[in-house]
Amino acid sequence: MIGALNQKLLREIWQLKGQMVAIILVMAAGIAVFVLMFGVVDSLKLTKNTYYDRYQFADIFVSLKRAPESVKQRVGEIPGVSIIESRVVFGVTLQIKNMIEPASGKIISLPDSHDPLLNNLYLRSGRFLYPNEENAVVVDESFFTAHGFNLGDKISVIMNGYKRQLTMVGVVLSPEYVYSIAPGALMPDSKRYGLFWMSRRSLEAAVNMKGAFNDLSIKVDRNANIENIKQSVDSILKPYGGLIAYGRDEQISNFFVENELKQLYSMGLMAPIVFLSVSAFLINVVMTRQISTQRELIGMLKAVGYRNIEISLHYLKMVLVITGVGSIIGLSLGGLDGNRYDKNVYGVFSFSHIKVQLFIRSHGFCGFLLHASGVYWNLVCDSKCCESTSSGSDAS
Amino acid sequence: MADKPISFKTQDLKKVYRTGETEVAALRGVNIEITEAELIVMLGPSGSGKSTFMNIIGGLDRASSGNVLFCGQDLAELSEKELTYFRREKVGFVFQAYNLVPSLTVLENVALVTEIAPNPMDPMQALDAMGLNNRANHFPSQLSGGEQQRVAIARALAKQPDVLLCDEPTGALDSETGIVVLKALMDVNAKFGTTCIIITHNAAIAQLAHRVIHFADGDVSLVEVNKIRKQPEQIEW
Ligand SMILES: Nc1ncnc2c1ncn2[C@@H]1O[C@H](COP(=O)(O)OP(=O)(O)OP(=O)(O)O)[C@@H](O)[C@H]1O
Ligand SMILES: [Mg+2]
Numbered sequence: 001m002i003g004a005l006n007q008k009l010l011r012e013i014w015q016l017k018g019q020m021v022a023i024i025l026v027m028a029a030g031i032a033v034f035v036l037m038f039g040v041v042d043s044l045k046l047t048k049n050t051y052y053d054r055y056q057f058a059d060i061f062v063s064l065k066r067a068p069e070s071v072k073q074r075v076g077e078i079p080g081v082s083i084i085e086s087r088v089v090f091g092v093t094l095q096i097k098n099m100i101e102p103a104s105g106k107i108i109s110l111p112d113s114h115d116p117l118l119n120n121l122y123l124r125s126g127r128f129l130y131p132n133e134e135n136a137v138v139v140d141e142s143f144f145t146a147h148g149f150n151l152g153d154k155i156s157v158i159m160n161g162y163k164r165q166l167t168m169v170g171v172v173l174s175p176e177y178v179y180s181i182a183p184g185a186l187m188p189d190s191k192r193y194g195l196f197w198m199s200r201r202s203l204e205a206a207v208n209m210k211g212a213f214n215d216l217s218i219k220v221d222r223n224a225n226i227e228n229i230k231q232s233v234d235s236i237l238k239p240y241g242g243l244i245a246y247g248r249d250e251q252i253s254n255f256f257v258e259n260e261l262k263q264l265y266s267m268g269l270m271a272p273i274v275f276l277s278v279s280a281f282l283i284n285v286v287m288t289r290q291i292s293t294q295r296e297l298i299g300m301l302k303a304v305g306y307r308n309i310e311i312s313l314h315y316l317k318m319v320l321v322i323t324g325v326g327s328i329i330g331l332s333l334g335g336l337d338g339n340r341y342d343k344n345v346y347g348v349f350s351f352s353h354i355k356v357q358l359f360i361r362s363h364g365f366c367g368f369l370l371h372a373s374g375v376y377w378n379l380v381c382d383s384k385c386c387e388s389t390s391s392g393s394d395a396s
Numbered sequence: 397m398a399d400k401p402i403s404f405k406t407q408d409l410k411k412v413y414r415t416g417e418t419e420v421a422a423l424r425g426v427n428i429e430i431t432e433a434e435l436i437v438m439l440g441p442s443g444s445g446k447s448t449f450m451n452i453i454g455g456l457d458r459a460s461s462g463n464v465l466f467c468g469q470d471l472a473e474l475s476e477k478e479l480t481y482f483r484r485e486k487v488g489f490v491f492q493a494y495n496l497v498p499s500l501t502v503l504e505n506v507a508l509v510t511e512i513a514p515n516p517m518d519p520m521q522a523l524d525a526m527g528l529n530n531r532a533n534h535f536p537s538q539l540s541g542g543e544q545q546r547v548a549i550a551r552a553l554a555k556q557p558d559v560l561l562c563d564e565p566t567g568a569l570d571s572e573t574g575i576v577v578l579k580a581l582m583d584v585n586a587k588f589g590t591t592c593i594i595i596t597h598n599a600a601i602a603q604l605a606h607r608v609i610h611f612a613d614g615d616v617s618l619v620e621v622n623k624i625r626k627q628p629e630q631i632e633w
Contacts, residue, residue, distance in 0.1 A: 004500060004508035011499040300495035303456055304509045304551070305484020307477065 005306075005314050013321060016286065023282045024326045030275025031330025037268025039334070044261060055120040056083070057175035058217035059226060061251055062233055063089070065241025066212050075216060078232045080224030085117045086213035088203050091183075094194060095156035095163070096147065104182055105194035107137070107159065108215075109203045118217040119176045121197065126151045126170030132201045138170035140180055143194035157196075160207045172197065179256040188256070218245075279326065283319055291315060401467070403559060403591045404430040404453050409462035411448050411614075422448040424614035425462065432558075433589040435582065437602045440611030446595045447563055449611070453593075454489060454561045455482045467558075485514050488552030488590075492564040494544040496536040496551075503532040506551045513555035522554035523547075526580055542573025549580055559591040560584065566596065578604060578628040600631045 002010075013020060051057075072086045088109040096103055110116060112131040121128070124141050139149075149155075154165045174195070182193035204210045216237075220229055230245040237245075248254045291298070301311050411423040422445045430436060438446050451457040453464050455471055464471045466486070474482060483489075496505050503519055510516035523529050526546040536544055545565060552560055562581065566574035578594075582604060585592045594601065602608040603626040610618040 004497075004504045004511055007504055008497055008499050008508075015499065296493065296495055297497055300491075300497075301508075302480075303454075303483060303489045303491075304555075305480055305482075305487075305512060307480050 005310075006317075009314060009317055009321075012290070013318060016290075019282070019286055020322060023279050023286065023322050024329065026275055026282065027279035027323065027326030028330035028333060030272040030279060031327055032334035033275065034268065034272035035331060035334025037264065037271070041261060041265050041268055044264070048257060048261070052175050055122060055175045056116075056118045056219065057248070057254075058083075058085075058118040059220045060216075060218040060230060060233065060245050060247055062216050062218075062237060062245035063243045064214055064216070064237050066209065066214055067237065067240035067242075068212055071236065071240060072213065072216065074236050075218070075233055078229055078236075080221050080229050081218055082221050082224075083117050083219035085111070085119075085217050087215040087217065088200060088207065088209045088213055089215040090159065090203065090207050092196075093158040095158065099191075101192065103192045103194065105143075105157070105196060107157070107196045107198050107203060109200035110138075110197045112199055112201050118219055119174060121172040121174050124171045124173060126168070128170055129197070129199050131199065133199050134202045135164065135166055136169045137166045137196040137198045138172045139168045139197075140177055140190075140195035141171050141173055142180060142188070142190035144168065144171045146190040155194075155196075162206075164206065166196065166198070168196075176251070177253050179253045181252050181256070279322075283322055287315065287319060290318070400431045400433060402429050402465075403432045403434070403467065404428075405465040406449075406453065407463045407465070409449070409452065409464060410460050411445070411452060411457075412460045421614055423452070423459070426614075426616055428609065428616055428619075430591060430593065432591055433585070435585045435592045435604065435606050436594065436609055437605035437607075438593060438595045438609045438611060439597070439599060439602055440617075442597075444611040445614040446611050450561050450563055450593065450595060454487045454559075455479045456489075484512055485555075486558045488555060488557035488560045490545070490548050490552050490560065490562040490565045492567040494536070494541075494548040496544055496547055498536055501533050501535055502528060502539070502547050505536070505547055506554050509551050510554045516555045517553075519550075519554050522550040525553065525583070526550040527576075540573070542569050542576055545569060545573070545577050546580060549577065549584075553584055553588075553590075556588065557590065559593070562592065562594045564595055564597065566598065566601070574598075575628040582628065603631050604628060 069086060072084060075081065076084045090107045092105050092107055094103040094105050110121075110129060121138065123138075126138070129136055129138060137155075139155075149168060151169065151171070152167060154167050157164050157166055177195050179188045180190060180193055180195050181188050185193065204212070216233070218229070218233070220226060226247050230247065233245045234242060236242075249258075298311060302308070406426050406428050409423055409426040410421070413420040413422055424445075426445075426449060438449075440446050448457070452459050453466070453471075455474070459472060466482070471479065471482070496502075497508065500508065502523065506519035506522055510519050510522075520529060520532065523532055526549060528543065528546055528550060531539060531543060531547075536547065539547065545568070549560075549562075549565070552562075560581065565581070566577050569577060578601065581592055581594065584590050594605070596602075602620075603622060605622055606625065608618075608620040608622065609616055610620070
């Protein structure tokens with residue numbers, strides 16, 4: 001026995017099923033997007049952190065004019081510094097066929113005697129460099145694919161006034177350049193800015209930096225005070241034309257990554273807010289209409305001795321059914337999708353690519369649901385209006 | 397009559413409706429006693445305060461001043477919740493508009509009331525008494541006006557109330573169905589000893605009552621006792 005009042009509720013829900021489904025869909029969409037987006041943001045954060053950890057993304061970066069390799073030792077002695085790597089980094093002009101505007105790039109040294117200690121590369125295709133290999137580079141994937149290069153293609157580079165032909169033997173990703181942004185540029189432009197890694201020995205020779213470096217990456221101990229270390233680094237490097245040392249927060253690629261995550265996060269918040277407001281509005285419309293058409297029945301219920309709270313609860317139950325079903329559907333949809341994503345993401349490091357895909361997917365999903373429920377709502381309302389006007393004229 | 401206990405007793409009962417600046421005195425000090433198991437018909441011109449009076453003694457509305465005693469209990473002393481329970485347990489209302497729930501069957505409409513009543517009869521039995529047992533599973537929209545009104549009476553009756561308050565129960569019915577409905581009310585009154593108060597504009601119906609109370613301008617203007625009560629089928633509609 002469910003009681004006559006609940007029976008009334010069930011029958012009325014059934015009568016309003018069209019509108020119910022519409023509202024439930026909008027609400028479910030809101031909740032699903034909410035769950036999904038936060039799942040995505042969480043997964044991306046996890047991916048980012050895992051990526052940075054495994055590939056030894058440095059904590060402090062600094063550029064300088066030129067310092068003898070021995071200076072590195074002194075920086076390494078600063079308390080709190082755990083790993084340090086010196087590099088030669090050189091800006092170059094690129095000459096690419098069929099490109100009218102000049103492209104620029106950066107060549108970064110890779111140690112010859114050992115694997116990089118910091119900012120390791122992930123090999124997407126091809127091979128890494130041999131020790132001391134000359135005229136060969138590995139190249140950042142975004143530039144490589146933007147131009148449709150093939151492994152073994154040569155690229156003309158003007159380096160220190162001389163033109164050189166470098167063979168691209170491998171394609172890589174770097175935690176330092178998830179986004180590759182040219183100095184002074186506002187946005188990543190993978191066609192006009194390329195990153196290359198070259199044997200340290202070869203690069204030193206090409207740019208007259210033998211036994212010297214002009215770039216340092218530093219990894220600090222877990223609890224180290226980064227500000228203090230930066231200051232010490234600055235004071236050591238000052239005589240060598242050192243620029244101000246900066247942390248991850250000012251590292252341009254990481255800054256972009258964090259920013260994208262933030263945007264995704266606020267998108268993840270915005271879309272559900274819109275959906276949920278729309279469904280709240282629709283619930284309000286339905287309930288207002290329901291109550292105003294049942295004014296006399298409410299009077300009758302009071303007259304026969306139903307308490308106000310029992311009557312309110314009766315109408316509230318309809319809202320609870322909508323929100324309950326909407327939440328269950330929304331949570332399971334969002335949960336399912338989030339899980340699928342988690343499985344995808346692990347171990348794949350083309351982090352920026354996934355992000356774009358996901359963005360499109362989730363936005364497409366919201367858009368679709370919003371659209372579908374909007375159309376549905378219009379249909380339902382139109383047909384209801386027709387019904388009420390026709391029954392109205394029948395009555396008169 | 398005199399040996400029977402008093403059901404309702406009103407003392408200088410007044411009701412003033414205020415809408416903005418204007419005040420309407422709907423009841424101007426009504427003093428009346430209604431005995432248990434009595435069948436009362438209330439007559440009076442439109443706006444004379446009959447419905448107002450019925451709503452107050454039925455606990456749907458509160459008086460501006462004066463008292464309503466139901467079996468000695470002053471309704472003015474009851475809280476909102478107690479007043480609700482008074483309606484739930486003691487009073488059955490029948491209105492001109494049947495106020496059936498369209499999405500519930502006839503049986504469920506009756507159950508709506510019996511479910512919350514302390515001492516109800518079986519809803520089927522109430523429908524039986526109204527000659528509606530074969531209509532139990534129909535929806536109100538499938539019934540005629542007279543049948544719907546009988547459902548409303550069955551609903552009021554099924555809780556076995558102490559009083560039945562009927563505000564123009566036959567107002568929307570033709571004479572034949574009106575007679576059926578009135579017969580039903582007289583039956584209940586006779587069989588269960590339920591106090592019945594029936595408001596009507598049809599003076600002929602007054603001949604069915606034990607007593608006729610005439611309202612005029614917010615007060616009782618005349619009380620008649622019927623020495624001979626007629627049966628519904630005997631009256632000229
Ligand atoms: N809610 C209200 N607000 C303001 N005035 C009211 C209200 N209800 C009734 N009145 C006024 O109180 C007076 C008595 O009304 P009541 O409904 O009791 O009359 P009635 O005798 O039942 O009339 P009828 O035979 O037309 O039903 C009328 O003048 C009416 O306009
Ligand atoms: Mg009236």
